[in-house]
Amino acid sequence: MTQPSQDDRAALQDVKQLGLWAGIASLGYVFWVVGGMEMVERLAYFGVRSVSMLYVTDAKSRGGLGLTPADLGNIFLVWALVQSLVPAFIGGLSDRVGYKETIFMSTVVKIAGYLTMAFFPTHLGFTVGAMVLAFGTGIFKPGVQGTLVKTTNRQNSSLAWGIFYQTVNIGGFLGPILAAWMRQMAWQNVFFACAAIISINFILILIYKEPKKEERLERKRKIEAGEIEQRSLWRESLAELAKPHTLWFLIIMSGFWFMLNALWDVGPLYIRDWVDTTTIVQTLFGPDGAQSAFWIRTFSMTDDGQTILPEGIVNINAFMIMLTCFLVAQVSGKLKAINSIILGTFLAGASFVLMGWTIAAWGIVAAIVIFSMGEMFSSPKFLEYMGNIAPDDKKAMYLGFSQLSLTVGWVLESKVGATLYGMFADKDTLSRTALGDRGMDPATIDAIPTGEAFQALVDALGKTPGEATLMLYQGNDIGIVWYVMASVAFVTCVALYFYGRWIWRLARATAPGQAPPEART
DSSP states (O other), X not given: OOOOOHHHHHHTSXXXXXXXXXXXXXXXHHXXXXXXXXXXXXXXXXXXXXXXXXXXXXXXXXXXOOOOHHHHHHHHHHHXXXXXXXXXXXXXXXXXXXHHHHHHHHHHHHHHHHHHHHHOOSHHHHHHHHXXXXXXXXXXXXXXXXXHHXXXXXXXXXXXXXXXXXXXXXXHHHHHHHHHHHHTTOHHHXXXXXXXXXXXHHHHHHHOOOTTHHHHHHHHHHHHTTSXXXXXXXXXXXXXXXXXXXXXXXXXHHHXXXXXXXXXXXXXXXXXXXXXXXXXXXXXXXXXXXOOHHHHHHTTBOTTXXXXXXXXXXXXXXXXXXXXXXXXXXXXXXXXXXXXXXXHHHHHHHHHHXXXXXXXXXXXXXXXXXXXXXXXXXXXXXXXXXXXXXXXXXXXXXXXXXXXXXXXXXXXXXXXXXXXXXHHTXXXXXXXXXXXXXXXXXXXXXXXXTTOHHHHHHHHHTOOHHHHHHHHHHTSOTTHHXXXXXXXXXXXXXXXXXXXXXXXXXXXXXXXXXXXXXXXX
């Protein structure tokens, strides 16, 4: 395993950050252009991603695919693999070919993915569309994130990543609102709308200028002239990945990504099945619900203004980050990078404990607020850390490496999360068990279409949907799904603590005959 050089040790040190306004003023126009690209891309992406689990498992009679949580887990597993591994393997290619070129290519591929989902509303069609979309997303990330690193410095990087993450969540907030509106007309409208939205990036590409392009072209000229030797991309990538401070960080952070993705993959299903959001609507708008079309769309409600859709509740996460991430980033900038990530991971884990403990609507809202604070302290800092420890000519490569951590965490969660939900919390499955316990013939139960067993239970019991839901909740341990996710978060916190102590000692170590890094300017 390659040992870290003296430059690596210096890069591991935290650097004092600029103040809020000085930091904002130090960001150039390319930073804001690439932030706009990310916002557009995330608006389209989360328009689909926020409702995909609902679309896949919704009954065919309501326009969904009528698949099981196990089928959903398989689709998400493939989606996670492709989207995470692509940037890990070709991130370095963006450094060599050019960021603008790879961003353009990704936009074309992503449009193809959305249109595949729209034109082929089947299990296979959606899976292929998800793979194409994931491939395009994987191409997009290294160029955009590499641009961000090259347009910032160690003094403004915390604030820059916070603002960037904020623009991500502007798109992330608007995407589910768009999807909630579109899907109530027809599921295919979601995919057509997102294909149109991502096309806006073609305009932004026209005004985008790759930072330090001259240095890249000069390096290319020297390579072609034989003045310097360039190793094959895979050898160079493996050499950088083998550095222990990089490799161990990515391994530990896979636990973070396992936990973090559960909110977006499992959360909408959990809210759809168990949380009565009419209490939130009545608290805010009175017993008659919302009457204004503006509030109905903003809160992602059903068209009658009585209930908030699952994606609307989860969207509180993006709403909070959209409004406050730059402020949290300023606080986070005063913490050591690892300490900030530990704090964020702990808060996210605590939010899952709360979600497992209650299905009260306002309790779930509180949990998502806590989760969002944790995400703001941890996720941008993770990317900042990877960008700062990367050599200057390998920024996109290292940010591509960051996807390896996401790969392990997201792939495992995609399968484990959906499987756990199917075992302990899937309302359709639990309803079938309850019908069997009450003497219904197994053949009759099996004949009930996926997604319609709960209504059959309501009819058989003669109860209201709320009463039947409470009966199922009290008779089953559905919270175990969230307790498992929380335990992963807390184990990750412990591992990060020991990693941080090791890095602190490593950063203080010096090569023979050199002054300590903290003594150098």
